[in-house]
Amino acid sequence: MLAPEHSVDISDSKPQHSDSINLNENDINIDISDALSEKEKVKFTVHTKTKLPIFQEQEFSVTRQHEEFIWLHDRYNENEEYAGLIIPPAPARPDFDSSRAKLQKLSDSEGSLTRDEYEKMKQELEAEYLAMFKKTVSMHEVFLQRLATHPILRNDNNFRVFLEYKEDLSVRGKNAKEQISGFFKTLTKTADEVFLANQKESDEFFERQKQFLLTYNTKIKDATAAADKATRTQKNITDTYIKLSSGLNTLSTSDKTDLTKYFILLADYFEKARKLESRIQSDIDLKLSDTLRYYMRDSKAALDLMYRRSRCLADFDTANKNLDRARQKNKDVQQAETTQQNIKTKFETISEKAKDELNDFKTRRVQMFRKNLIELTEFQIKHTKAQIQTIKGVIQQYDTLS
Amino acid sequence: MSDDNDQINAPPDDFGFDDDTKADESLFVSALSPATVDIALSGEEDDEDENPFGDQPPREKTATNTTNVVESAVDNEKNSSPPEKAMTNIDEDDDDIFGVKTTSTTAPLLTTAPSQISVTEPTPPSPPPASTSTSANKENTMFDIDSDVKSPTPVRSIPSYDSQISSSTPISKNVLSGTVTTNQPAQKRADHLDIEITVSDPAKVGSGMSSYMTYRIITKTTLSMFKKSEFSVNRRFSDFLGLHAKVVNKHLHSGIIIPSPPEKDSLSMAKVKMSSKEEAVPTDFIDRRRGLLERYLNRLVQNSKLVEDSDVRDFLEISTDLPKSTNTQALSGAGVLRAVTNISNTVTKLGAKTSEQDQWFEEKHNAVLDLHGDLKHIYNHFNTLFSQRKEAGHSLKQFSAAINHLATTEEYTLLSSALIELANLEEKIEQINNEQSLKEYTTITELIKEYVSLLDMVQLAFHERIKIHQQWLHAEDTLKQKRETKTKLEQTPKGADKLPRAEMEIQEWEGKVERGKESFESISSTIKQEMEAFEETRIDDFKKAFNNHLKNALDEQEKILQIWEAYLPEVNKINI
Numbered sequence: 017m018l019a020p021e022h023s024v025d026i027s028d029s030k031p032q033h034s035d036s037i038n039l040n041e042n043d044i045n046i047d048i049s050d051a052l053s054e055k056e057k058v059k060f061t062v063h064t065k066t067k068l069p070i071f072q073e074q075e076f077s078v079t080r081q082h083e084e085f086i087w088l089h090d091r092y093n094e095n096e097e098y099a100g101l102i103i104p105p106a107p108a109r110p111d112f113d114s115s116r117a118k119l120q121k122l123s124d125s126e127g128s129l130t131r132d133e134y135e136k137m138k139q140e141l142e143a144e145y146l147a148m149f150k151k152t153v154s155m156h157e158v159f160l161q162r163l164a165t166h167p168i169l170r171n172d173n174n175f176r177v178f179l180e181y182k183e184d185l186s187v188r189g190k191n192a193k194e195q196i197s198g199f200f201k202t203l204t205k206t207a208d209e210v211f212l213a214n215q216k217e218s219d220e221f222f223e224r225q226k227q228f229l230l231t232y233n234t235k236i237k238d239a240t241a242a243a244d245k246a247t248r249t250q251k252n253i254t255d256t257y258i259k260l261s262s263g264l265n266t267l268s269t270s271d272k273t274d275l276t277k278y279f280i281l282l283a284d285y286f287e288k289a290r291k292l293e294s295r296i297q298s299d300i301d302l303k304l305s306d307t308l309r310y311y312m313r314d315s316k317a318a319l320d321l322m323y324r325r326s327r328c329l330a331d332f333d334t335a336n337k338n339l340d341r342a343r344q345k346n347k348d349v350q351q352a353e354t355t356q357q358n359i360k361t362k363f364e365t366i367s368e369k370a371k372d373e374l375n376d377f378k379t380r381r382v383q384m385f386r387k388n389l390i391e392l393t394e395f396q397i398k399h400t401k402a403q404i405q406t407i408k409g410v411i412q413q414y415d416t417l418s
Numbered sequence: 419m420s421d422d423n424d425q426i427n428a429p430p431d432d433f434g435f436d437d438d439t440k441a442d443e444s445l446f447v448s449a450l451s452p453a454t455v456d457i458a459l460s461g462e463e464d465d466e467d468e469n470p471f472g473d474q475p476p477r478e479k480t481a482t483n484t485t486n487v488v489e490s491a492v493d494n495e496k497n498s499s500p501p502e503k504a505m506t507n508i509d510e511d512d513d514d515i516f517g518v519k520t521t522s523t524t525a526p527l528l529t530t531a532p533s534q535i536s537v538t539e540p541t542p543p544s545p546p547p548a549s550t551s552t553s554a555n556k557e558n559t560m561f562d563i564d565s566d567v568k569s570p571t572p573v574r575s576i577p578s579y580d581s582q583i584s585s586s587t588p589i590s591k592n593v594l595s596g597t598v599t600t601n602q603p604a605q606k607r608a609d610h611l612d613i614e615i616t617v618s619d620p621a622k623v624g625s626g627m628s629s630y631m632t633y634r635i636i637t638k639t640t641l642s643m644f645k646k647s648e649f650s651v652n653r654r655f656s657d658f659l660g661l662h663a664k665v666v667n668k669h670l671h672s673g674i675i676i677p678s679p680p681e682k683d684s685l686s687m688a689k690v691k692m693s694s695k696e697e698a699v700p701t702d703f704i705d706r707r708r709g710l711l712e713r714y715l716n717r718l719v720q721n722s723k724l725v726e727d728s729d730v731r732d733f734l735e736i737s738t739d740l741p742k743s744t745n746t747q748a749l750s751g752a753g754v755l756r757a758v759t760n761i762s763n764t765v766t767k768l769g770a771k772t773s774e775q776d777q778w779f780e781e782k783h784n785a786v787l788d789l790h791g792d793l794k795h796i797y798n799h800f801n802t803l804f805s806q807r808k809e810a811g812h813s814l815k816q817f818s819a820a821i822n823h824l825a826t827t828e829e830y831t832l833l834s835s836a837l838i839e840l841a842n843l844e845e846k847i848e849q850i851n852n853e854q855s856l857k858e859y860t861t862i863t864e865l866i867k868e869y870v871s872l873l874d875m876v877q878l879a880f881h882e883r884i885k886i887h888q889q890w891l892h893a894e895d896t897l898k899q900k901r902e903t904k905t906k907l908e909q910t911p912k913g914a915d916k917l918p919r920a921e922m923e924i925q926e927w928e929g930k931v932e933r934g935k936e937s938f939e940s941i942s943s944t945i946k947q948e949m950e951a952f953e954e955t956r957i958d959d960f961k962k963a964f965n966n967h968l969k970n971a972l973d974e975q976e977k978i979l980q981i982w983e984a985y986l987p988e989v990n991k992i993n994i
Binding site: 228245249256259264266272275278 | 785788789792793795796799800802803806807809810812813814816817819820821823824827828829830832833836837840953956957960961964965968969971972975976978979982983985986989990992993
């Protein structure tokens with residue numbers, strides 16, 4: 017099942033936006049049309065349709081791996097020009113390790129399970145793997161699509177290269193030295209953030225935003241973790257349903273009385289209930305947990321923005337002090353003035369853009385939650401109704417048996 | 419009937435005419451003779467049965483026998499043997515005229531023998547009037563099948579006899595015979611005994627390691643063996659175990675399937691003992707135990723043989739505390755299991771002599787083993803399910819709390835309230851799930867556990883039968899040996915003086931063989947009856963449990979649906 021080469025036909029499961037929608041002049045339409053799972057790597061086929069003159073063709077596809085997405089994200093992050101913007105969070109690394117481990121455990125315990133149980137558990141695992149696969153594709157896709165719709169970010173040169181360049185981007189993984197330096201950078205940043213936490217913020221808007229984002233990020237992290245745990249524990253229950261169903265079937269063969277039919281009926285009930293429960297859980301996972309997860313990342317990205325602004329503010333303060341000192345000593349005044357001026361401009365730009373971005377963040381967040389909560393509720397209602405129908409059917413069958 | 423009456427009137431004359439004195443003698447003897455002499459009434463087994471009487475002439479002569487009345491009456495009709503058979507067969511275990519297999523009705527019959535005999539008395543001691551009316555049919559049947567029996571006393575005695583056969587209530591049995599005999603037809607579901615027990619109000623007595631829980635046992639019944647129709651007592655857990663020990667000691671060897679009480683659980687009890695008054699006593703465990711004790715008692719009293727047991731009745735009725743029971747370890751679930759596995763290792767088959775009936779037993783035994791294994795297997799799964807549901811409930815609660823916190827942080831108020839509603843929703847769902855999980859546990863999981871231990875007890879009953887069979891075979895072997903010894907002694911001149919002793923031993927062992935055979939047949943038929951009732955109860959219990967479970971599940975889902983449907987408008991309130 018987890019074959020070395022596993023291709024998921026994504027195109028079948030999604031509506032083809034590019035076909036049905038009329039392309040605006042300024043649009044870049046991106047979708048991931050295919051994905052191939054190869055040993056440790058996943059190869060995404062990024063498919064773009066655009067009328068923008070900057071691109072060489074109007075429709076083209078390239079193959080990209082996860083590392084190349086990260087490379088793109090880093091390029092955006094490091095770019096001073098985008099300091100005042102929220103950089104869309106990078107997609108998570110595709111991780112099939114847990115699925116693989118579970119499959120291994122299952123085949124190890126094949127002897128102790130009945131044929132029936134083994135088949136069903138295998139099906140469950142396969143469905144799980146498939147769901148995870150679809151999710152990771154979707155994450156990568158959303159990342160690109162957000163970039164494509166952002167008025168400033170979409171014009172980035174690296175972005176164009178990412179979408180267009182046929183060859184491998186030769187993004188080698190960081191070697192040891194770069195990894196260590198990367199690690200230190202994160203460390204200093206964290207320390208810096210702590211230092212800046214006490215920064216006096218004159219602007220009320222930003223003060224409020226900072227407080228909000230800090231608490232929000234923490235809480236949503238907790239909520240995401242709790243959601244995942246709830247999904248996991250539910251999954252254990254549906255797995256036990258498999259064993260119950262199988263056990264009841266065994267009972268129906270060893271019991272020679274009237275009860276045989278009842279055991280079979282109950283076994284059937286547990287099987288049907290299991291399928292519905294699985295669907296309920298996966299919808300909760302998709303609509304609720306994933307939304308939480310996404311905004312966990314997005315709020316982190318917003319925090320990064322706040323950090324950059326804070327840093328800039330701190331630099332601005334420093335520059336001001338330097339300027340004063342220079343004026344006192346009457347040495348290098350011109351230089352100090354220029355520096356101060358630059359930083360001031362930078363800070364003001366950041367602040368202005370940040371305001372828009374943060375407001376936009378709120379709007380996006382509320383819309384996304386609203387949409388997903390509505391869809392979640394509608395699905396739950398649909399599934400619960402199906403459960404009720406199933407149980408009523410079983411009760412009816414039970415009554416005819418008696 | 420009038421015809422018969424005429425003919426009935428006839429015999430006395432004849433009787434008086436025939437061997438009067440001798441008849442009187444035999445009358446006298448048989449009136450005083452012990453129950454076992456009953457066999458003497460039979461015409462077919464003369465030689466052996468003659469022994470108690472010593473010198474009595476062979477029965478065929480019929481002149482001196484107590485059934486003289488019948489025979490002489492019949493003589494008139496030239497049908498001596500059938501009526502003999504009619505009376506005699508009553509004594510045996512065969513299908514007789516009445517079409518009812520009766521085993522040990524011989525004893526009761528004998529107590530009414532005097533009434534048969536005293537033909538001359540116009541009003542023989544009559545059996546309970548109640549039975550007369552019910553046995554009218556039987557009388558007719560009897561007369562239809564064999565119109566030759568025309569003596570007055572057989573007619574009158576038959577009603578009493580009938581009542582023993584046809585009724586299944588303990589009342590008539592008690593009246594007609596001093597001992598409780600198992601001469602009932604198989605219990606049908608319709609015979610659900612009108613007795614209901616509730617176990618409630620667990621209360622802690624004392625403190626620290628010497629403390630214990632008492633439970634109030636309320637019995638409601640219309641059965642006449644109990645002094646009142648509603649009464650309650652307080653009992654502690656070890657009292658239940660003590661009762662079980664007594665019941666097993668008294669009744670296991672007759673093949674009755676005895677239900678067993680919940681197991682000892684030292685760990686949970688330690689927690690209960692150590693919890694101070696301020697802390698909550700682990701109510702989960704205590705409540706579950708209470709429920710199991712209730713089920714145990716109700717099952718126990720539904721067995722009509724066991725509910726009559728004096729210990730059982732004392733347990734339910736006597737308001738003073740019972741003497742403390744010790745040595746309750748052996749009867750815990752683990753103890754029974756050990757006993758069963760030990761026995762199955764030593765004695766499993768009956769050996770060469772297997773009849774059709776034995777085949778039935780072997781098949782049933784194997785079926786029981788299979789069922790036991792499968793039920794145990796599925797019990798484990800249901801148990802796992804219960805703990806998993808608990809865990810999922812915890813996670814859901816945590817999730818609800820996390821969403822709540824998130825909601826308070828959320829700055830957009832409409833989204834914030836929608837999230838708070840979501841948190842509430844999740845918590846309600848968790849409560850509903852929890853309720854359903856508990857119901858599932860009590861309805862199905864506990865039932866399965868009960869049956870696993872009941873099947874253990876069934877296996878014990880089967881093993882008792884095998885043990886008894888072994889004893890019987892052993893007795894037969896010993897008898898054979900003794901007989902061989904006797905023949906050897908007869909051949910040696912010196913052995914002559916040892917002969918009487920050898921003969922005595924032979925008699926002794928012949929008795930044992932006879933009793934062994936009886937026990938074996940008795941336990942076999944009891945087990946058959948018990949199994950029938952057991953299977954019926956089992957089917958009924960499981961059907962009910964499944965039905966309840968499905969209804970509960972439906973209930974649960976409908977509640978959940980309501981909750982989600984109520985949420986939809988809340989979520990739609992978010993607008994931006």
